[in-house]
Amino acid sequence: MSKTLFDKIWDSHVVKKLEDGSELVYLDRVFLHERTGSVALNSLAEAGRKVRNPAQVFATMDHIIDTFPGRGDTTLVPGGEAFIKTMRRTATEAGITLFDIGDARHGITHLISAEQGITLPGLIVACPDSHTCTLGALGAVGWGIGTSDCEHAIATETLRTGKPGQLRVRFDGRLGRGVTAKDMVLHLIARHSASGAAGLALEYAGPAVEALDMEARFTLCNMAVEFGAFTGLIAPDAKTLAYVESRPYAPGGDALEQARRAWRELRSDEGAVFDREIAIDCADIAPTVTWGTSPQDAVEVTGAVPALDRYPGGESRAEFLSTLDYMGLEPDQALLGLKLDAAFIGSCTNSRLSDLRAAARILDGNKVASGLRAVCTPGSQQVKQAAEAEGLDRVFLEAGFEWREPGCSLCFNAGGEGFGTGERVISSTNRNFRGRQGRGARTHLASPATVAASAVAGCIADVRAAQVRTASR
Amino acid sequence: MSQLVNDSVNESVNKSVNEPVSMKAFRQLEGIVAPMLIDNVDTDQIIPSREMKRVSKTGLGQGLFAGWRYTYDGGKKTGDNTNFVLNRPEYRAADILLSGKNFGCGSSREHAVWALKDYGFRVLIAESFGRIFRNNCARNGLLAIALPAETIAALEAQTRIDPEARRVLVDLEANVLRGPDGSTFAFEIAESDRHMLLNGLDYIDFTLRFEADIDRFVEADRLARPWAHR
The missing domain is CATH 3.30.499.10 (Aconitase, domain 3)
Structure with missing residues (x-):
């Protein structure tokens, strides 16, 4: 079977x-x-x-x-x-x-x-x-x-x-320029709601998922819970095995040979039945940001807050207006150009080396906008050391970012720190809930590259239009 | 205090703040009912986050309903709010809490259950419960019974005058409540929860009945997947 x-x-x-x-x-x-x-x-x-x-x-x-x-x-x-x-x-x-x-x-x-x-x-x-x-x-x-x-x-x-039901989400096609795993998952949740996968085990599949590197796959799976899923997973492939095999606690010798044989079997069989299937065409995905207080409140960066007659499904008009009041936004308001008070790169969603590199490519030779507070918290000492070995810490510091020690940090008031009431923050984290990043703080979720481009611009910006220094350092 | 109506109820309700939250067999309990007939009592109300700063499940009874139970001056506790139901003399030794719809909704904090238990409650009766909260009750030996609004109103009416003399019997062996006037009300709870409560098994003890199965599984799995084991 x-x-x-x-x-x-x-x-x-x-x-x-x-x-x-x-x-x-x-x-x-x-x-x-x-x-x-x-x-x-x-x-x-x-x-x-x-x-x-x-x-x-x-x-x-x-x-x-x-x-x-x-x-x-x-x-x-x-x-x-x-x-x-x-x-x-x-x-x-x-x-x-x-x-x-x-x-x-x-x-x-x-x-x-x-x-x-x-x-x-x-x-x-x-x-x-x-x-x-x-x-x-x-x-x-x-x-x-x-x-x-x-x-x-x-x-x-x-x-x-109890064993949960199952959902497969296929991402077909190829990602456009400036589009990342973070944009994929925000797009998915916006289209199918924050409870779209309620209680289900979610397998991500399709050519665009296979094309992702391991670090991007962590981002995609990380936010399965924001989609309401019990868990999210991706079938291991050659990239997965290459990632795993050199790790300190990974098996070696005969045990590794046995493990490899077992790992090759870890894929959904042809004809395996899921309770639900969703397909997304990556051509439809642009760099995405959130405007509200749920991860489902996401639109492409060139988009706008929904109109008064088109607020998200499942929400009452009163809830929609209350969200906009909290966020300091109006219906139909464009997101590009929205002035920011702070930018944060970190969290279990987007604080890996590839995330920091993507942000650093944009920050290199640039400065964050005057008056904007910007913080980068590498997710682990290993990430931090590797970033410093490449000189990324200098790029962040010279651009005006704080360069922190690893931890959950400003994602949710961890360490007791938060942003101020009414402060508008662009953040590479996973939840834009009310008060999560500080009492009254207004969170806009985005990819690390969008966070970096927006920090430089001082307002929500389209990473595809950012000036990236292409000369090698 | 609860009257012992069965030897297996060897529980004297202990309001001590240092007593560990432990699991004892629950078969029958005849106790004092405290009415809190409001809907949507969320876990932030049951125990505010400022009251859960201890690295422990114990001693949380002091923080139970802290926002309602104490008087404050500029955020500092100044004394007991004498209007709050649990501070009224006739309810000081209550064992059973009676509430409305969706009791324990909101944050998943298990501290809400630990605080209710530490304070001395053994039984919660409400029209309905928050899903996570209800699971947490079962895992911590607190009996949560959902009953229709009219039954809750009847229990409240029967116990209102002299709640100490007019106790309610909760009989988990028979799945029945008996009001002070002798009227009975059947209730249902999940069979696995009932089994744990009747036998005083806590959540872990319940699973450890299958320890031999776990041992056998691990032994076989170590041979099948040596690479997965440490």
Whole structure:
């Protein structure tokens, strides 16, 4: 019988089907962070329980730590230092691997889980963070869990859950100039709504997905949760195997040979049936930005806020007007030229080396607009070191960006920092929810290149019109 | 305080702030009902984020309904809000909370459940519950019962005068509530949740009944996928 990629991974992890219809699913890896992992490990120890297999559990610091240069354990988050110190203590006591601040392998959980080869194709991974679906880019299944599930995961190596339905999204054709994976996923969500994939396991497929490099695939999978999906994943191919095989925690020798054989089977069979299918023609995708307070409120950068009689489906007129009031916008207002107060490049969505390179190509030889605050937070130490080795830090700093230490940072008030009330921010992050980047802050989501072009212009700008210095440095 | 109507209910409701949130068998409980008959009590109201700064699930009872329960002066707590239902003397030892539609909607914070339990509630009765909140209740030994509006109104009317003397019996073995006037109301909860509560299994204990299955799976999988294991 034909199986989907997701079926193959999921079905091979079912320990037991339970009477109530749920399934006990084996987890290959659990990744913790200081905000939830500290509470879960503490609570587990208080209950007299143990981590069942400490070798498969990893932890980092990203949600509460600050990202200022020269940082330590202090943070602007009230009471935050206790979470950092508890994470460190409980990780040591439980015997799990912690990538602490100061470690050359430290960074945002979903970045380092891939960089270190902790998540591999065909694995099931869980983490108390909704963007765990990022790791689907490796052909793995990952999803976010709450505190009780987190304790359950590390105490039993399993989770109890129902198998989700499935959706395939095909991207056909080729991406146009200046169009990135971020624009693909914003376009998808805008067209099919933020609940378009509600609860489904989403496989991205098609020639335009196969053409993406690994880092772009992480961006595409990262925002599956913004589409309402349970998880998002991409079948592993030669690029995936080349990415994975050199990683520190990846298998070697005979184990690698066995793994390669298993990984080659990880694709949806011909004739495999999905509950839903969506097809997108990449010719329809332009650089995209959001205007509202949901990722579905996205249009091409040359577009405008919807007219009063054409607001998004599922929203009432009152909600639409309330969104525009929050965002300080009018119906029909053009987005190009909208004046900005700040720009942010970072987060598990877009803080990898290729993201920083794309932004740096635009920033090189340019300056951010006067009065605009611009911050870049590389997603991991490995990204930061690689960027600095190429001199990208100089490009960002000379352009007027702050160059930060890795962490979740200004994506959601992590580290206790936010933008000000009414401040308009262009951001390479994943959520434009009210207050997420600071009380009253107005977020416009976009690709790193669009963020950079807009930071230079001082207003929302079309990256295709940006002056890019082409001479090699 | 709850009257022990069955040996298996060895629970004396403990309002201590240091008691770990633990799982005890729930079969029957005869308790005091506190009415909070409003709709859409969200988890931000149940426990505001400023009250959940501890690296722990314990001691959160103090923060329960903090925005409503205390009086404030410029953001600083100055005392108890004597108008708030749980601060009224007749409800100080309430075990059962009665509310309206969509109780526990909003943020997924599990702290809302931990705070209700730590405060001393064992049973929540409402017209409906937020989905994530209801799952969190089951995982933490808090019985959440959905009943029609008229049943909730009837329970409120029966307990309004002298709630301490006019207790409600919650019988999970029979899936029935009994009001102080003897009238009974059937209720339904998911069978897996009922099983966990009746046996005092917490979420993890429930799964650990299948530990041998997990051991067998891991052993076989280590041979099949040696590359995946650590």
